[in-house]
Every structure is written in structure tokens, then in C-alpha cells.
Amino acid sequence: MPFIQLQNELDERATLGLLRSRRTLSSPQSPHIIVDGKPYLAFCSNDYLGLANHPQLIAALQQGAQQWGVGAGAAHLVNGHFDPHHQLEQQLAVFVGKPAALLFSTGYMANLGAVQALVGKGDTVFADKLNHASLNDAMLLSRAEVTRYRHGDVAQLEKQLAQTRSGRKLVITDAVFSMDGDIAPLRELLALCEQYDAWLYADDAHGFGVVGEQGRGSMAHFGIASERIVYMATLGKAAGVSGAFIAAEQVVIDTLVNHAHSYVYTTATPPALSVALSQSLQLIAQGDGLRMHLKKLIAQLRNGLSDLPWQLMPSDTAIQPLLVGDNQLALKLSESLRGRGIWVAAIRPPTVPQGTARLRITLSAAHSAADVDQLIGALHELAQES
Numbered sequence: 139m140p141f142i143q144l145q146n147e148l149d150e151r152a153t154l155g156l157l158r159s160r161r162t163l164s165s166p167q168s169p170h171i172i173v174d175g176k177p178y179l180a181f182c183s184n185d186y187l188g189l190a191n192h193p194q195l196i197a198a199l200q201q202g203a204q205q206w207g208v209g210a211g212a213a214h215l216v217n218g219h220f221d222p223h224h225q226l227e228q229q230l231a232v233f234v235g236k237p238a239a240l241l242f243s244t245g246y247m248a249n250l251g252a253v254q255a256l257v258g259k260g261d262t263v264f265a266d267k268l269n270h271a272s273l274n275d276a277m278l279l280s281r282a283e284v285t286r287y288r289h290g291d292v293a294q295l296e297k298q299l300a301q302t303r304s305g306r307k308l309v310i311t312d313a314v315f316s317m318d319g320d321i322a323p324l325r326e327l328l329a330l331c332e333q334y335d336a337w338l339y340a341d342d343a344h345g346f347g348v349v350g351e352q353g354r355g356s357m358a359h360f361g362i363a364s365e366r367i368v369y370m371a372t373l374g375k376a377a378g379v380s381g382a383f384i385a386a387e388q389v390v391i392d393t394l395v396n397h398a399h400s401y402v403y404t405t406a407t408p409p410a411l412s413v414a415l416s417q418s419l420q421l422i423a424q425g426d427g428l429r430m431h432l433k434k435l436i437a438q439l440r441n442g443l444s445d446l447p448w449q450l451m452p453s454d455t456a457i458q459p460l461l462v463g464d465n466q467l468a469l470k471l472s473e474s475l476r477g478r479g480i481w482v483a484a485i486r487p488p489t490v491p492q493g494t495a496r497l498r499i500t501l502s503a504a505h506s507a508a509d510v511d512q513l514i515g516a517l518h519e520l521a522q523e524s
């Protein structure tokens with residue numbers, strides 16, 4: 139029976155401390171969640187601005203459902219493209235300073251669809267080794283030649299670009315790295331793209347709403363703009379709802395509408411979600427207070443954890459990974475924290491490279507200074523015990 143094989147593979151993963159399983163929340167997303175009937179102080183969501191349970195977004199979603207119903211009922215190219223989708227796309231394009239934008243159901247689908255539509259056989263993609271799994275899958279699906287460069291290594295990328303003579307060239311990077319929290323050298327990457335006539339695909343899942351003036355994202359953070367940049371961001375993280383978008387030149391967007399399979403062959407998202415997202419975009423634009431508070435929490439955490447046996451990785455963003463190294467130790471620390479009523483996810487290979495298991499601490503504007511102090515205190519207790 140093939141089931142025995144599957145079970146053996148799962149057992150092997152468990153032995154390595156790599157088995158994954160789910161916990162069920164019985165409360166809305168927030169720093170204070172209920173899991174299996176117990177309350178926890180959580181530091182693992184990507185709800186960086188605390189919008190996932192915001193009363194104005196709940197009201198917008200309710201109103202959106204009243205007006206537009208529940209389901210879109212069809213793909214965008216059939217008759218599932220509604221006013222709220224269209225308006226949101228225009229608002230998103232303006233917000234990030236691009237001529238046009240296109241909504242996708244999820245960030246995973248946006249990456250699969252966009253990369254596959256923009257490059258193919260005979261073309262080359264250049265990818266940072268620590269890119270998100272969805273970008274790695276997207277490159278494989280595109281059938282373009284794949285070249286990877288060491289994390290943030292602009293010099294290595296330049297050599298690779300210089301050696302590539304034919305076809306389109308697409309440099310792909312997380313803008314804010316999802317498991318490390320550092321920001322890609324977008325300015326240098328863009329300069330190389332200009333020099334070697336390549337496009338720059340920036341996945342800003344963790345920067346949109348959080349970095350840059352008014353939360354306009356990583357391009358705004360560096361003050362860069364270029365026709366060569368294809369900008370992608372998700373709407374289920376800082377934006378607090380669901381979905382994703384690509385913002386780019388009109389001809390790129392038209393190409394995606396025609397060729398991105400994950401756009402063409404899927405049902406449009408409920409228009410009510412776009413109503414909520416338009417409201418979310420306003421909260422993001424007005425969210426300087428939230429971002430300021432988040433910044434203070436980041437500084438507080440980094441100060442408070444500077445003397446631990448485990449190092450916080452270099453990061454200025456809401457993603458503050460505590461590098462542990464060993465898989466089992468990362469799991470054990472995560473479990474010990476849970477015993478103290480604190481929820482922090484242990485991240486292990488293959489999500490991160492071998493030997494770099496970590497506690498991925500994420501902060502949200504919804505946390506209080508007292509919440510962060512509680513985490514700092516608990517980690518110091520664990521350090522003394524170990």
C-alpha cells in the first residue's frame with residue numbers, strides 16, 4: 139500500500155523535528171488569540187498594522203456584501219470583474235506610483251501567473267537564493283533558465299547578467315525577505331537592470347503598508363521608480379484582508395490579463411473583499427501613527443534581546459528572527475514559550491536553509507509595549523534555563 143510509504147516519510151520528518159501540523163484559532167487574528175481553548179500572546183502573524191480585525195474593515199466588508207453579494211460567480215475575463223475590483227486596482231496603482239495594477243486572488247497566484255506570463259523558454263531569471271517559495275515555484279513553472287545569486291550579492295548577480303546574451307532577463311527578489319526581515323538592495327538591483335537591460339520583479343509582501351512614506355512600500359522606501367520594475371504586493375498581510383496585486387506599465391498588465399494562467403483560469407475574488415480593501419488602503423495611507431508605534435516596538439525588542447545567547451538577525455522591519463540554528467532546539471524554545479502563554483513560530487528547513495532554524499518573531503502595531511516586555515522576559519528566563 140502506498141499509504142505505508144507516505145506514513146514512513148512523515149515519520150522520518152518527525153524524527154528530524156520537521157513535521158508540520160496546524161493549530162486552530164477560536165478568536166479573530168490579533169496579538170491576543172485563543173488556541174485550543176487557551177489564551178496566548180502571539181508574535182507570529184503578518185498582520186503588521188493590526189487591521190485584520192479592524193472595525194472599519196469589518197463594516198466595509200459587511201456593506202460590500204450587502205451591495206455586491208457574496209460570490210463573484212465568474213473569472214475576471216468572463217463576467218466576474220466588478221466595479222469594486224476595478225476601482226481598487228486604480229487606487230492601488232496610484233498609491234504605489236505605477237500606471238496600472240491587476241488584482242490576483244493570492245500572492246502565491248500573483249507570482250506564479252506573472253513570472254510565467256513575462257518569461258519563458260529562451261529567457262533567463264536571476265533569483266536571490268532566499269526568495270519566497272512562491273517565487274521559486276514561479277520560476278520553475280515559467281520554464282525560463284534559472285540562475286540564483288547569493289543572498290543580496292549584487293556583485294555575483296552582475297557577473298551572471300554580463301554572461302547572459304540572449305532572451306529576456308528578469309531579476310526576481312523579495313523586497314523585504316519573509317524569513318529574515320532584511321530589505322533587498324533594490325536601488326543597486328535596479329541600476330544593474332538598467333545596465334544589462336533586465337526587468338526587476340520585486341515581491342513586497344512584507345513591505346507594502348509597512349515601509350516607505352504612508353506605507354507605500356519598498357520602492358517608496360528607497361525613493362526609486364522605473365518602468366523596469368514590476369511591483370507585486372500582497373493584501374492579506376499589512377492590508378489585513380486577502381489577495382494581491384501586480385503594479386506595472388500598462389503593457390505588462392495587458393500581458394498578464396492575456397497570459398497569466400492564475401489570473402485567467404480562476405474565479406474572481408468576492409467584490410466585497412475589494413470594498414474592504416479600498417477602506418484598508420485609506421487606513422494604510424493614514425497609518426503613520428501605527429507605523430511609528432511599530433517602529434518603537436521594534437527598537438524595544440532589539441534592545442531587550444541584545445544579551446541573549448541567540449542572536450536577532452539584522453533587520454529593521456517587523457520581522458525579527460531569533461537565530462537558533464538547531465531544529466529541535468527551535469521547536470523546544472517555541473514550545474517552552476507556549477507553556478508560558480506566548481506564541482512564536484519556529485521556522486525550520488526547508489523554509490529556511492539547513493542549520494538556520496529560528497524563532498520568527500513578528501511585531502504588529504496592535505502589540506503594546508507591555509506585550510513586548512512580556513516576550514523579552516520570557517526569553518531571558520528560557521536562556522537561563524538552557
Ligand SMILES: *Cc1c(COP(=O)(O)O)cnc(C)c1O
Nearest residue numbers: 244245246270272316343372374
Ligand atoms: C506571503 C508571501 C507570498 C504569498 O502571498 P499570499 O497572499 O499569502 O499567497 C508571496 N511572497 C512572499 C514574499 C510572501 O511572504
